[in-house]
Amino acid sequence: xxxxxxxxxPLGSSHIEASRSAVHAAASELLGKQESGSSSFEVNLDRRxxxxxxxxxxxxxxxxxxxxxxxxxxxxxxxRLSGGLRYSQRYYQEQLRTxxxxxxxxxxxxxxxxxxxxxxxxxxxxxxxxxxxRGGESTRALIAAATVCDAKMLSVDIDPxxxxxxxxxERWFFVQSDDVSFGREPDGFESWCAEHELxxxxxxxxxxxxxxxxxxxxxxxVWAQRLSPSGVLLFHDTNMQTGLAGRLDGSVAYNGWDxxxxxxxxxxxxxxxxxxxxxxxxxxxxxFLVTHRPNCSGFTALRRxxxxxx
Ligand SMILES: C[S@@+](CC[C@H](N)C(=O)[O-])C[C@H]1O[C@@H](n2cnc3c(N)ncnc32)[C@H](O)[C@@H]1O
Numbered sequence: 001x002x003x004x005x006x007x008x009x010p011l012g013s014s015h016i017e018a019s020r021s022a023v024h025a026a027a028s029e030l031l032g033k034q035e036s037g038s039s040s041f042e043v044n045l046d047r048r049x050x051x052x053x054x055x056x057x058x059x060x061x062x063x064x065x066x067x068x069x070x071x072x073x074x075x076x077x078x079x080r081l082s083g084g085l086r087y088s089q090r091y092y093q094e095q096l097r098t099x100x101x102x103x104x105x106x107x108x109x110x111x112x113x114x115x116x117x118x119x120x121x122x123x124x125x126x127x128x129x130x131x132x133x134r135g136g137e138s139t140r141a142l143i144a145a146a147t148v149c150d151a152k153m154l155s156v157d158i159d160p161x162x163x164x165x166x167x168x169x170e171r172w173f174f175v176q177s178d179d180v181s182f183g184r185e186p187d188g189f190e191s192w193c194a195e196h197e198l199x200x201x202x203x204x205x206x207x208x209x210x211x212x213x214x215x216x217x218x219x220x221x222v223w224a225q226r227l228s229p230s231g232v233l234l235f236h237d238t239n240m241q242t243g244l245a246g247r248l249d250g251s252v253a254y255n256g257w258d259x260x261x262x263x264x265x266x267x268x269x270x271x272x273x274x275x276x277x278x279x280x281x282x283x284x285x286x287x288f289l290v291t292h293r294p295n296c297s298g299f300t301a302l303r304r305x306x307x308x309x310x
Contacts (some may be wrong), residue, residue: 086250099144112295122143125203132209133157183222208236216266239277239298
């Protein structure tokens with residue numbers, strides 16, 4: 001403790017000089033290498049999304065991305081000086097890298113795609129279920145994990161399937177349905193599993209749908225019963241109460257919606273716990289190892305423990 005206190009004593013001139021150099025080094029590094037890479041990637045994304053660089057929309061996106069990049073670079077030294085740290089996401093595993101190529105660098109779930117992949121691979125699944133697909137960002141990470149594990153993957157969404165052309169696509173199945181009724185009714189999940197010669201249980205269940213309390217309660221009630229004995233329940237949007245989604249790279253997305261703690265409240269009720277979802281935390285409750293990340297609207301894993309440890 002005393003060492004920590006010593007580090008926070010008032011700055012002398014040598015410290016100020018060292019800080020100036022640190023700012024200078026950080027600024028050069030960010031101006032030169034890292035950030036120029038990321039802003040050009042954002043511009044490339046605009047092109048991939050069909051915004052021709054020659055069109056008015058393309059030009060606007062280009063300047064918007066450049067202005068955002070410049071602002072980020074200008075802020076970086078001050079952020080670092082005040083003790084702030086930034087962490088970007090990197091994907092080294094080949095399937096994951098290939099499947100995520102073309103998805104947004106910064107989105108409402110971008111911080112969690114690597115974790116989604118690793119939690120899934122760790123489970124060694126035969127069947128992965130995703131509830132809530134939208135444009136298929138999480139789907140891509142889960143298809144990559146399915147490929148690594150030689151598993152099947154099923155997505156359920158009330159809306160139609162997004163077009164997805166990624167390696168391992170043949171492992172992916174899609175059902176357009178309300179997820180609670182599909183999980184509950186005998187002619188839903190159970191008969192789907194029978195058709196695909198699988199036991200009626202999933203090893204990984206990723207829930208990312210309405211984010212409403214009552215709906216999440218129903219999802220947990222139905223889908224926890226479909227979880228295999230060593231399976232994991234994964235949730236996105238377990239920290240939405242500020243309406244802001246701060247990412248680990250220091251950027252912030254405004255999601256504009258306080259869902260009244262809908263998802264985390266349903267989890268708390270299921271586990272009989274009260275949590276501070278704006279912190280990182282771990283817990284063991286009701287036979288689950290619980291790990292929570294507050295960044296990027298929150299990501300929570302409930303991993304079933306083989307032996308009931310409380
Ligand atoms: C936040 S988006 C999912 C994002 C997706 N996981 C991704 O990473 O891109 C929520 C999705 O849940 C779907 N949804 C909402 N209510 C649903 C319900 N009752 N049953 C099934 N899907 C639902 C919506 O149609 C929407 O596509």
